[in-house]
Amino acid sequence: QYINDSLGHAVGDDLLIAVANRMTELVREEDTVCRTGGDEFIVLLPDTDAQGAAHVAEKMINAINQPFTIRDNQLFISVSVGISIYPDNGRDAESLNKHADTAMYRAKQAGRNQYQFFTEEMHLQIVHRLELEHALRNALQEQQLFLVYQPQFDLNTQSISGCEALIRWQHPEYGLVSPDEFISVAEETGMINPIGTWVLEQAIAQCRQWLDDGHQDIFVAVNLSAVQFNNLQLVDDICEILHRYQLPARHLELEITESVAMMDIELTIQQLRAVKKHGIGLSLDDFGTGYSSLSYLKQFPINMLKIDKSFVLDMLADPDDAAIVDAIITLAKSLGLKTLAEGVETAEHLDLLKRKGCDFAQGYHLSRPVNAETITQLLATNKKARHTEDTTTGSGAEL
Numbered sequence: 001q002y003i004n005d006s007l008g009h010a011v012g013d014d015l016l017i018a019v020a021n022r023m024t025e026l027v028r029e030e031d032t033v034c035r036t037g038g039d040e041f042i043v044l045l046p047d048t049d050a051q052g053a054a055h056v057a058e059k060m061i062n063a064i065n066q067p068f069t070i071r072d073n074q075l076f077i078s079v080s081v082g083i084s085i086y087p088d089n090g091r092d093a094e095s096l097n098k099h100a101d102t103a104m105y106r107a108k109q110a111g112r113n114q115y116q117f118f119t120e121e122m123h124l125q126i127v128h129r130l131e132l133e134h135a136l137r138n139a140l141q142e143q144q145l146f147l148v149y150q151p152q153f154d155l156n157t158q159s160i161s162g163c164e165a166l167i168r169w170q171h172p173e174y175g176l177v178s179p180d181e182f183i184s185v186a187e188e189t190g191m192i193n194p195i196g197t198w199v200l201e202q203a204i205a206q207c208r209q210w211l212d213d214g215h216q217d218i219f220v221a222v223n224l225s226a227v228q229f230n231n232l233q234l235v236d237d238i239c240e241i242l243h244r245y246q247l248p249a250r251h252l253e254l255e256i257t258e259s260v261a262m263m264d265i266e267l268t269i270q271q272l273r274a275v276k277k278h279g280i281g282l283s284l285d286d287f288g289t290g291y292s293s294l295s296y297l298k299q300f301p302i303n304m305l306k307i308d309k310s311f312v313l314d315m316l317a318d319p320d321d322a323a324i325v326d327a328i329i330t331l332a333k334s335l336g337l338k339t340l341a342e343g344v345e346t347a348e349h350l351d352l353l354k355r356k357g358c359d360f361a362q363g364y365h366l367s368r369p370v371n372a373e374t375i376t377q378l379l380a381t382n383k384k385a386r387h388t389e390d391t392t393t394g395s396g397a398e399l
Contacts, residue, residue, distance in 0.1 A: 007073060014070045015077070022063045026056065042097065050085055050117065057081045057115035065113060080107035081115035089118045102126055133185050135171060140198060145169050147202050148369040151378060152221070152340060152362045155354050159382045162219040162253065164362065165203040166369050167195070187227050196228040201241050204252060206372050208245045215379045219281065221253040226260045230267060235274045242278075253281035253303070258289060261300065269299055276301040283340070288328055298335060305332045309343025309363070316348055329357055 004012040016039065023033045023041060032044040043060075045053055064079040082104030090096040099118040107116040116122075139145050149163035169177040186192040200222055207220040228234060242249055254275060261268045261284060272282055283304040284297075288311055307328050315322040325341070332339045341353050344363030353361055367378070 003075065007071075011070050011073060015068055015075060018068050018070065019064060019077075023060055026059045026063060042100075050083070053083050053085070054115065054117075057083060061113055061115065078112040080104050080112050082107055082118065083115055084118045099123070129185065132174075132177070132182060133189055135174070136169075136182055136185055136189075136191060139169055139171070140195060144171055145195070145198065147199065147206070148371055149206075149220070149375045150362050150369040151367045151375065152360050153366050155350075155358060155361055157386075159386060160375075160379060161217070161360060162221055163375055164221040164223075164255070164369075165199060165206075166223075167199055183225065187225055190227070192225050192227045193231060196225065197237060197241075200238060204241050204245050204247050207251050208247045209372075210376065210379060211247070211251065213376065213379070215383065218379065219251045219253050221255055221281075221283065223255045223285065224260070226263060229256050229260055229271060230264070234271065235278065238275075238280065239278055249279035250281065253283055255283045255285040255306070257285045258287055262296070265296055272301050288324055294331075302337065304338040304340055304360075307339060307341045307358070309341075312341045312343040312349060312353070312363070313345065315352065316346075322352075325353075325358075326356060333357070 003015060016035065020033065020035060020041070023043065027033060027043065027045070030046055033041060034044075035041050043056070045056060048056070061079055061081065064077060068075045068077070082100040082102065084090060084096045084099040084103065086096060089099045099122075102122050103116040103118040106122055107114050110116065146168050147165050148168055149165055151160045152162045152164060153159065154161040167179055167183075169179075169182055171177050183192070186195050203220045203222050207218065210218045224234075231237075238252070238254075239249075242252065256268075275282060281304070282300075282302040283306050284300065284302050285306045286308045287305040289308045305328060307325055311321045311324045311328075315325050329339050338359040340360035340362065341349075341358050342362055344350050344353065344361045345365050347365065349363070350361060350365060370378075
């Protein structure tokens with residue numbers, strides 16, 4: 001699809017022909033190679049066992065990974081191969097094709113340029129995913145989704161500066177379903193947009209409540225998926241919700257991951273500038289795990305870099321991770337950005353981050369994700385402690 005869109009359908013068609021030619025050169029006369037549509041092919045290998053099928057798959061992957069020259073364009077493509085075996089995985093063409101397709105999907109998920117054999121476990125996982133998809137379609141309407149909030153602490157004042165809104169799903173049969181499990185389903189089915197809008201509305205409404213309770217410095221951070229971020233209606237939708245709840249834009253922060261930011265640089269800059277124009281805060285999440293170019297990073301109108309927890313967790317024992325944390329903090333300061341460390345799980349992590357000059361932190365040592373009521377109590381305790389400290393400081397000055 002990318003080649004069709006960027007170089008034209010004629011180049012795409014010639015590439016498909018070249019791929020088919022390479023594949024047919026690798027099989028026997030009695031074998032069959034056919035294109036089923038789009039960029040998918042079926043290869044039939046009669047009188048071949050699993051070892052033979054794997055050998056052919058390896059040869060095809062190696063061949064297709066070599067560059068193609070099409071109309072003066074040098075093209076590189078990846079390939080994913082799924083294998084089903086007769087009669088173990090089916091006794092008819094429909095079953096064998098369906099199971100090979102399932103295995104191919106797994107090869108794609110695992111990183112492409114590889115082959116996977118169909119297994120019964122894959123089948124069960126596909127069935128579970130379909131059940132999950134069906135259940136997720138009803139989750140919003142049946143009020144099974146809810147938010148928890150993980151506090152983010154200012155390391156200078158030791159107080160809560162904001163909260164990250166995190167979605168949870170309590171299903172009556174499956175129990176608590178991990179976001180790692182259902183967010184990908186929501187993205188692939190398009191349900192992420194209504195769910196994402198619901199998350200924004202709930203988080204903004206809750207932040208408005210905290211402001212009404214007298215906590216004027218609080219903000220709420222909301223994660224955006226790739227599908228949401230690429231929606232050109234996103235900024236208008238967010239501004240409409242902010243206006244409806246009368247929440248000043250500075251009390252909302254949007255988080256996108258480094259990998260999402262690098263998908264389409266022009267669109268990223270366009271969206272970030274539109275968000276920034278309205279006064280909404282912006283954070284680059286999981287920083288250090290992707291492949292950001294520093295030349296692009298300086299063009300992103302962001303406020304904060306969030307240091308990925310994988311570096312924070314190991315920085316006490318691994319000098320390389322400690323050096324990466326140092327480098328991110330130094331980079332952020334040079335660009336006028338704040339830093340927030342994720343995954344702070346011990347007092348030692350916290351102390352080291354303070355010494356390194358990190359601005360904010362979140363993690364289980366400080367607080368697990370909790371419900372809104374608990375955050376309200378924490379904010380009240382925080383406010384009372386600050387008031388006591390101010391009163392004490394004032395008394396000392398008068399004396």
